[in-house]
Amino acid sequence: MTAELAPSYDPKSFEARLYAEWESAGYFKPSGKGEPYTILLPPPNVTGTLHMGHAFQHTLQDALVRYHRMRGYDTLWQVGTDHAGIATEMVVSRNLALEGNGETRDSLGRKGFIEKVWEWKAQSGDTIERQMRRMGTSGDWSRSSFTMDPPASRAVIEAFVRLHEEGLIYRGQRLVNWDPVLQTAISDLEVENVEQDGFLWSIAYPLSDGSGTLTVATTRPETMLGDAALAVHPEDERYAHLVGKTVKLPLTDREIPVIADTYVEREFGTGVVKITPAHDFNDYQVGLRHHLPLINILTPTASINDNAPEQYRGLDRYEARKRILADLEDQGLLVETKPHKLQVPKGDRTGQVIEPYLTDQWFVQMDALGERGLKLANDGDVRFVPGNWINTYRHWMENLQDWCISRQLWWGHRIPAWFDEAGNYYVARTEEEAYAKAAASVGGASAPTAQVGESVGAEAPPTTSATGIRLTQDHDVLETWFSSGLWPFSTMGWPDAGAMDERGFDRYLPGSVLVTGFDIIFFWVARMIMLTDHFTGQVPFKDVYITGLIRDKDGQKMSKSKGNVLDPLDIIDGISLEDLIAKRTTGLMKPTDAPKIEKATRREFPDGIAAHGADALRFTIAALANHGRDIKFDMGRAEGYKNFCNKLWNATRFVLMNTEGFAAPAGTPAAVTDAEKWILSRLAKATAEAETHYASYRFDLLAQTLYEFAWNEFCDWFLELSKPALNGGDAAAADSTRHTVLYVLEALLRLLHPLVPFVTEELWQQVAPRLGIDAPTISLQPYPAASDHAADDYTQAGIDVEWLKDMVSGLRRVRSELGVSPGKQVRLLLQDGNANDRKLADRYASQLAFLLRLEAIEWLQENEQAPASAVAIVGELKLLVPLEGLVDLDAERTRLDKEIARVAAEKEKSEAKLGKFSDKVPPAVIDQERQRLLDWSAQLSGLQEQRAKL
Incomplete structure (x- = not known):
């Protein structure tokens, strides 16, 4: 048990302390008992620090792990980090440039540069794991893996060799996406197609026999130096007589054939297209069909190579474009230049235009692997949540190309x-x-x-x-996704039999669920499914829960260049405005963006970001985690959930004060009061709903259920309704209420623990001993089950308490409208109502008097004239508070007159609108206006009745 509970909620005072206690006690390690429950952490790249996307996914995974741990599962959360080849090389190269001592990747050489990368990994990896701990990540750190660790490297080598021996890995010369800045092949999925303004140039190709020309339109005229043919559609009568002839390739001494291929769209342009097999993916396929030569005219840096005419060699691709266009114009072969919108492929790392480039690479043959991966999903061996994401998976799997797995880098698994x-x-x-x-x-x-x-x-x-x-x-390395694709089983010791036994390969594979974003369904999810199945005969996980992407409050993607990035630790621990500006404007690719980013930051966070604590951030994330594609993060929500944690803290202090010295009996309370029966039934309902929401991965509904139960039903209502019993003369009701308030609070803390682990642990340490619970941590206590609570039928008690709540709410609203101070006693007159109202009013008389500060409760006789009063209505029952002595009657008359005039005007507007409606107005609109008229009429009648009494 911790020291006495502090008077105010201050997460900094206990969050770090509690995490250290949890980790040192070994609570995060698998127990070895119960049904296994395994989650694989998508390993963060060692390229910096955690971002909001990490915080989002880690929170949801941690909630699942803590929930199942409390339910008695043998939980393993396999954590670790990824070496991130391209990204890490870029970061370390950038750091070298910032050091200003002239060192570069090339000057250091491979060995020296790799040493620098390992230094960076030690720094960045430690930072990431420290940040994850600050978020409350309850992973088994003793098993933490890095994709370049020796066990992972052995798995990569073994997988590569086996696939090669099986004929599934081959080396060949093919077109790949080539980044001329990084000078490496990159994946299709690392290419962003960006729309931009460009030009469409029409060029005349003279027929070799001098009988005319063929005109071709292109957006990349420099690639014409590598043309291998012109193509027309085989059914295009305009050009049928030219198929088999040749044209003179402008600016060169080559002749190329005219071929027929169905790839050509007859209706587009002139119906003639240039075929450049070494510089266009579609043209490459045409070239294979027609056995055309592959003529590469670019160097790895996208300059013109020696396969081109001498006058263009060594020129940058865009300088060569200018020269080629000028020469074509001089020769009268440039027919037309016109503006054109085009999709330009750019590397997502460098932002540079990507070139289809002919080079030697290693490939994985995907036919058989893809067929199996598709079958596993279609057969339900792997389930996507939400279910619609299987369509995205299927689309990719049904259109697989062989996988280029080699990269021209130094950092990574060497082939x-x-x-x-x-x-x-x-x-x-x-x-x-x-x-x-x-x-x-x-x-x-x-x-x-x-x-x-x-x-x-x-x-x-x-x-x-x-x-x-x-x-x-070979000094090329494997792309990062190859080693990441082995993550489900390389982290379990594969292929070393001893390591597999030690790490529980047979127990923890397949995993239970993978939580990840939709943007890497094919990057990573599909490859894990295919490779795990191929090497182990298992699926890597049974469920794939696809989350949306975290965006800023306006729905914009968070990015360094936009200056709208939020660091989860800044939300947890707070940051000053000046430090936040410095963080957002340091290291910008365009330093000129800094003033704009500073201005926007000052406008959004004039006082910096206040400390919210990890729990408030976690609950915010859970509340936002719907099944949509994009998730807007609003700091206001975090502030609200900080208030929620504070509310929980103050409620616990109230409970502890009112149960001091009380020895609670064991088991479920034998409820005496209706309020106890009501809250026990609500606890059972919230518990059942929580179980449903965990099963369906609806964290937003889970957060909503627990928030409403904790704030509205427990803190606001039950604690209020418990006060008459706690302060009354009925000892049995008082003791029963003390037991119930402790019992429900303790269960509530367990319900909330997976989402807000820190504050619930700190409070539980104080509450649990009052119930005779002797245990070191809430995190290993059973998660509440609906069957634990409300064994009896408390339905009627629940209905009656709802009546009591309506009475209290109605009278408090009247007091508030009249401006009567909470401490001032008032008379309550009751009029009309039914037999049940009379019964409940009599039964709850003492509670009503206590809660509403009533000096008397009186029933008006039938037809008895009530004094001037403020009115509230509960069902058929009127609640009247006499105004004499409470308010200035003249002022109240004036206020009512103004309100009557306003409502009467609104009623007249509604009547006039209905009178002007034509037959063309939709019935729904007419019905809506009729309802408005009824509402205004009812309000006016009530106000006039109230005014008449004055």
Whole structure:
């Protein structure tokens, strides 16, 4: 038990302390008992710090883990971080530039640069894990993995070698998306198509026989230097006679054929298109069908290479474009230039225009893997939540291309393939194994031969075996998603049998659920499904809960360039305005954006960001976690849920004060008062709803249910309704109420714990001993079940208490409208009503008198004239508060006259509007206006009746 509860809610005083206690006690480790429940953390990249997207997903995962841990499951939350090849190289290279000592990636060399990256990883990885702890992440840190750790590296090598041995990995020269700044291949999913203004140039290609020209339109005239053909549709009668002839490729000394292919759209442009197989993905497929040559005219930096005419060699692609257009115009071959909107592919890391580029890469053949991955989802072995996301998954899986897995980087898993001097390669688990394979091939069948390109070669001199064979390891690395695709089973020790036993491979695979964003369904989710199935025969997880993306309060994507990024730790611990501005404007790609970002930040956060605590942020996230695509984060919601935590704190203080020295009996309270029976039935209902919402991943509905029960029903109503019993003369009712208020509060804290673990632990440590509970932590206590509460039928008590609540609300509203101070006693006159009203008024007379500060409750006789009074109505019952001595009657008459005039005017407007409606007005609109008229009429009648009494 902690020291006495502090007088006010201050999360900084206990959140860090409690987390340290939880972790040191080992509460986050799997228990080894009960049914397994496993969650895989999508490993954050070691490229900086956690962002709001991480905070969002980590909160939901932690809630699921804590919930199942409390339900007795053997919970494992497998945490870790990802090496993030491209992103990390960019960050470290940028840091080197900022250091200003002239060091660069290339000047350091591969070994030196990798050492710098490991230094960065140690710093960034520690920061990320520290931030996750601050959020309350209850993962098993003793099992934390990094995708470049030795066990992960062994898994990557084994997977690569096995796939190659099975014929599913091959090396070939194909078109890939190429980033000329990073000088590496990138995935289709790392390319953003951006609409921008450009031009469409029409160019005349002279027929070789001099009989005319064919006009072709293009947005990339520089690629014409690599044209291999012109194409027309086979059914296009305009050009049928030209198929098989040749044209002179402008600005070159080459002739290229005119071919027919159904790829061409006859109605688009002139119906003639240029085919450049080495620089366009669609053209590449046409080139394969027609056996056209692949003519690459670009260098890795997107300059013109030696395959082009001499006058363009070495020029940047855009400078070459200018020269080519000028030369075409000089020769009279530039037919037309017109503005054109076009989709430009850009790398999501560098923002540079991506080129389709012909290069040697490693690929995974996806046909069989994709067929299995699609079947597992269609058969229900993997379930998507919400269910509509399976359509996105299916679309990608039904349109799979072979997966380019090599990257021209230094940071990452180096490809386990070694090349001899002739370009033959040997895929092996070790260099020794590669030499053995090379030696075995001498005099026999040779290994596959690589096309020696930019990615083949060595930084250090190759080693030589005793047989004279010299091998060099491919210095390309595997793309990050390859190692991440193995995450479900590499973290379980695969392929090492001993490690698999130690880490519970058979127990914790498949996982229970993966919580992730829709933007990486194919990047990561699909690849984990395919690779886990292929190597283990299991699915990686049974459910995939797809979350929306966190955006700012206006629905804008959070980004550094927009200056609208929120750091979850700033919301938790607070940050000054000046520090927030500095954080948002440091390291901008466009420093000129800084003034605009500073101005917007000062407008949105004039006083900086106040400390809200981790619990308030977590509850905000849960409340926002609907099943939509985008989620707007509003700081006002966080402030509201900070108030919620404060409300819970103050309610607990009230309970502790009123149960001091009370020895609660064991078990469910034997409720005496109707208020107790009502709150126990509401507790049972909230508990049942919580279970339903967890099962359906509706965290927003879960938060709503628990908020309403905690704030409205427990704190506002039950604590208020308990006061008459706690302060009355009925000892049995008082003791029963003390037991119930402790019992319900303790259950409420357990209900809330997965969402707000810190404040519930701190409060529970004070409440639990009052109920005789001797346990070190709430986090290992059973999660409440609906069957725990309200074993008896409390339906009628619930109905009666709702009547009491309506009475209290109605009278308090009257007092508030009259401006009567809470401490002043008033008379209550009751009129009309039915037999049940009389029965309940008599039964709850003492509660009403206590709660409403009544000096008397009197029933008016039938037809008895009531004095001038303020009125509230509960069903058929009128509640009258005589005004004599309470208010200035002249002032009240004046107020009523003004209100009568206003309502009468609104009634007249409504009557006039109904009189002007024509037959064309929709019935729904007419019905709505009729209802408004009825409402205004009822208000006016009530006001006039009240005025008549004055």
